[in-house]
Amino acid sequence: MNIKRVKIYGAGSIGNHLANAARAVGADVVVVDVSEAALQRMKTEIYPMRYGSWDAAIQLCTPASEPKGGFDLICIGTPPAYHLPLALAAVKEQPKAIQIEKPLCAPSLELADDIAREAAAAGVKVFIGYDHVVGRSARKLQDLLREKVVGEVATFDVEFREHWGGIFKAHPWLSGPADSYLGFWEAGGGASGEHSHALNFWQFISHQLGHGRVSEVDAMLTYVRDGKAHYDSLCLLHLRTEDGFTGRVVQDVVTQPVKKWAFIQGTAGTLEWHNGYNPQGDAVILKKVGQPAELTELPKRRPDDFIEEMKHIDACLQPGAAPSVMSLERGLETMLVVAAAHLSEKTKRRVKIDYTKGWSPAALSPL
Numbered sequence: 001m002n003i004k005r006v007k008i009y010g011a012g013s014i015g016n017h018l019a020n021a022a023r024a025v026g027a028d029v030v031v032v033d034v035s036e037a038a039l040q041r042m043k044t045e046i047y048p049m050r051y052g053s054w055d056a057a058i059q060l061c062t063p064a065s066e067p068k069g070g071f072d073l074i075c076i077g078t079p080p081a082y083h084l085p086l087a088l089a090a091v092k093e094q095p096k097a098i099q100i101e102k103p104l105c106a107p108s109l110e111l112a113d114d115i116a117r118e119a120a121a122a123g124v125k126v127f128i129g130y131d132h133v134v135g136r137s138a139r140k141l142q143d144l145l146r147e148k149v150v151g152e153v154a155t156f157d158v159e160f161r162e163h164w165g166g167i168f169k170a171h172p173w174l175s176g177p178a179d180s181y182l183g184f185w186e187a188g189g190g191a192s193g194e195h196s197h198a199l200n201f202w203q204f205i206s207h208q209l210g211h212g213r214v215s216e217v218d219a220m221l222t223y224v225r226d227g228k229a230h231y232d233s234l235c236l237l238h239l240r241t242e243d244g245f246t247g248r249v250v251q252d253v254v255t256q257p258v259k260k261w262a263f264i265q266g267t268a269g270t271l272e273w274h275n276g277y278n279p280q281g282d283a284v285i286l287k288k289v290g291q292p293a294e295l296t297e298l299p300k301r302r303p304d305d306f307i308e309e310m311k312h313i314d315a316c317l318q319p320g321a322a323p324s325v326m327s328l329e330r331g332l333e334t335m336l337v338v339a340a341a342h343l344s345e346k347t348k349r350r351v352k353i354d355y356t357k358g359w360s361p362a363a364l365s366p367l
Contacts, residue, residue: 002096002317003027003072003310009086010077011035011042011060013170014101014129018075019058020051021306025314027073030059032066041173051303068093073313075099077129079181080188084111091115091122096317099309101129102200103193104331106186107339112332112359119328125316127324128331130200131309132275136298137282138204141262141273145208149286150266153209157248158262160198161255167194176229183229185342190231192221192338195251199237200334201262202249204325206241213333216240216367218350219341237341332359340364 006022008015011033019042022029033039039060048054061067074090076083076099083100088111090098098119105112119126132138145153164182168174177183182194203214222234237249260275269288277283281300287293309326316324324330336359340351349366357363 001025001027001314003314005071006030006073006075007032007067007071007095008075008077009033009082010101011038012077013046014077015075016042016046016050017303017306018077018099018310019047019055020303021310022073022075023055023057024303024307025310027310028057028059029055030061030067030071032061032063034063036062071095072317073097073099075101077101080104080106080193081181084115087115087126088118091118091124094122095124097125097127097313099127099129099313100328100331102331102334103188103196103338104128104328104335106188107192107335107342108186109335109339109360112335116328116332116359125324126328126331127309127313127316127326128328128334129309130197130204130326130331130334131305131312132197132201133204133325134312135275135282135305135308136300137273137275137284138201140284140296140298141205141271142208144271144284144286145205145264148266149269150264150271150288151268152266154265154267155247156202156205156262156264157250158198158202158205159250160195160201160260161250161252162195162258162260163256164194164253165256166258176226177231178227178229183226183231185223185231190233190235191251191253192232192235192341194253195235196334196338198251198260199249199337200330202239202247203330203333203337205262205264206245206247207325207330209245211241211243211245213242213353213355214239214337215242215353216350217337217340217344217353219344221341221345232342235341237337239337335359336363 181187182189218238220236221232235251262273264271272285274283344351347366
């Protein structure tokens with residue numbers, strides 16, 4: 001294993017998942033949080049309730065006592081406002097890799113250019129936590145697409161429709177959206193940020209099929225003001241790639257029961273990808289005209305998402321490894337589209353993305 005020593009910022013829900021995943025691959029783990037209460041909650045409530053018992057090998061500390069240097073991987077599982085400041089500081093520690101939870105940053109794209117530049121200059125690999133693209137079901141979908149089992153792909157849609165009651169159930173210390181970044185779209189919350197897994201998965205498939213990056217975004221968002229909270233409850237995206245391919249993404253925080261789904265229409269049939277197909281895991285369904293549907297179920301527990309992510313990062317640190325589908329560049333592409341979506345809704349126009357202008361609002365222009 002390349003990953004032997006891991007530091008994690010954030011003792012919340014994601015921090016617990018990342019700590020468990022790092023321990024599952026045999027790494028030593030340090031968790032850092034500004035809140036002593038959050039560290040205690042991790043030790044006495046969240047971790048033992050999820051994984052059976054507390055792992056005494058995990059070191060807990062506040063920033064005043066955190067160790068610096070000597071880490072193979074530094075993970076950032078804090079609210080988005082802290083992602084890039086912490087990532088820029090982490091680069092200076094010279095780890096082999098940095099993992100940043102999604103969304104990478106706020107739609108303002110502040111510091112996005114900085115992390116791209118600083119990480120490249122330091123030779124530090126950066127991964128963004130869109131872990132659905134490295135799960136077993138995504139790999140199965142990739143294999144089927146390579147085999148062209150449905151012929152040439154004509155169109156594909158991705159939907160992540162999930163009432164965020166499940167998120168607050170996993171964060172019982174929050175009473176509602178206004179208690180965290182989740183209730184503020186400008187802080188990276190709302191449907192556009194929290195469920196940007198859907199957009200990232202669409203981009204993942206686009207790259208897999210050779211269509212490249214998204215170049216145009218036509219979006220409609222529904223904004224909600226609820227007390228102090230101001231978020232988008234629904235984010236509808238129509239996308240066009242650099243080679244002219246078009247598709248659709250839907251993200252919301254209102255649908256129950258949950259639907260996390262990708263639909264691919266080919267000249268010889270369809271493929272459906274289901275995250276959480278049933279309580280046992282995910283599924284991929286192949287349908288061809290005149291033939292019975294072929295269902296492939298892929299068992300999975302929630303911790304497996306993060307364990308597969310950790311294994312993927314470790315594999316990407318091998319000499320000569322292929323570029324990661326969770327790379328910083330892919331995460332930046334996703335954030336440019338999220339920013340373009342809000343601009344599209346604001347201007348009521350389609351927005352063009354010009355990648356020659358970097359990872360900043362300068363890359364976005366209404367058509």
